Amino acid sequence: MQVISISSLKGGVGKTSITLGLASAAWAAGISTLVIDLDPHADTTTGLGIKHDESGRDIGTMLRKPKQHHISEHVVAAGWSDANQPDGQRPGTLHVAKGSAKTSMFEKISTRRRDLNRLATLLDHVDQYDLVLVDCPPALNGITRMAWAASTDVLLVAEPSLFSVAGTERTFRALDLFQREYAPNLKNSAVVVNRVRAASTEHKYRVSEMRRMFGNRLLSIQVPETSNWQQIQGAAWPVHAWPGETATTAGKIFDQLLESLYDVKQPPRRARRT
Ligand SMILES: Nc1ncnc2c1ncn2[C@@H]1O[C@H](COP(=O)(O)OP(=O)(O)O)[C@@H](O)[C@H]1O
Ligand SMILES: [Mg+2]
Numbered sequence: 001m002q003v004i005s006i007s008s009l010k011g012g013v014g015k016t017s018i019t020l021g022l023a024s025a026a027w028a029a030g031i032s033t034l035v036i037d038l039d040p041h042a043d044t045t046t047g048l049g050i051k052h053d054e055s056g057r058d059i060g061t062m063l064r065k066p067k068q069h070h071i072s073e074h075v076v077a078a079g080w081s082d083a084n085q086p087d088g089q090r091p092g093t094l095h096v097a098k099g100s101a102k103t104s105m106f107e108k109i110s111t112r113r114r115d116l117n118r119l120a121t122l123l124d125h126v127d128q129y130d131l132v133l134v135d136c137p138p139a140l141n142g143i144t145r146m147a148w149a150a151s152t153d154v155l156l157v158a159e160p161s162l163f164s165v166a167g168t169e170r171t172f173r174a175l176d177l178f179q180r181e182y183a184p185n186l187k188n189s190a191v192v193v194n195r196v197r198a199a200s201t202e203h204k205y206r207v208s209e210m211r212r213m214f215g216n217r218l219l220s221i222q223v224p225e226t227s228n229w230q231q232i233q234g235a236a237w238p239v240h241a242w243p244g245e246t247a248t249t250a251g252k253i254f255d256q257l258l259e260s261l262y263d264v265k266q267p268p269r270r271a272r273r274t
Helices: 015-029 043-047 059-064 101-106 118-123 142-149 162-182 201-217 229-234 245-261
Strands: 002-007 033-037 094-097 131-135 153-158 188-193
Touching: 002 015, 002 142, 015 033, 015 043, 015 094, 015 131, 015 153, 015 229, 015 245, 033 043, 059 101, 059 118, 101 142, 118 142, 142 162, 153 162, 162 188, 162 201, 188 201, 188 245
Parallel strands: 002 131, 002 153, 033 094, 033 131, 153 188
Antiparallel strands: none
């Protein structure tokens, strides 16, 4: 089972949007997927069409006592089931571990293995999904570190702007240090640039700067600024089922992004934790 965390130090760069785009691509491709919403703001839960009063314990409650919870008993189905599946494809299972403000109790950074491994412990007996997507809060806090410790892959999201590039460099440094000591299953980390405007000279400059800085850790696929993105998110609808050329183009970008991240071969999920 592949566990991909979507992270960044900065808010508003598009973590939730990338998580929802990847979830939509997985849903359209029939890949059995669990989305875990670790941001106390819980935007991903909203974007997946889940009402916050819906049954199922939230992830914050489960993380408090990870050994006592079977995450599969508390996940809920994404509200996307009513959306039309793109032609000829079977719908994939798309489950959600709901986010809530309760997760904020794990913001403080802890170096205790027991704390860092709370999410990994929750996922220990989960094997019915091919893919787990974890949307992180906009900070390198205890919650994000807990996500990294449970992940096989980390996808950083950056915007083509000076501050975002500098923040991404710092995040890679923190991630590499963390990986060595605390994340034995973490195999891949990469950065994707979001909200790119092809005609912008500034954007072109920042993307080439990132290529120099991050080499092949910078994914060649870039997510463009999409005019109706907020409308699609506001409707809590998968981009793959939204009508029109703009959404179709965005959907194809997310197919390619998922393809570049998703390992069909599915490596063994977990090395032994110390
Ligand atoms: N590629 C994009 N095109 C257009 N709008 C975008 C794009 N990515 C993100 N946005 C918008 O930017 C805002 C912040 O994105 P969000 O995904 O919530 O960021 P984060 O989760 O990192 O805080 C949202 O209003 C979202 O709709
Ligand atoms: Mg978010």
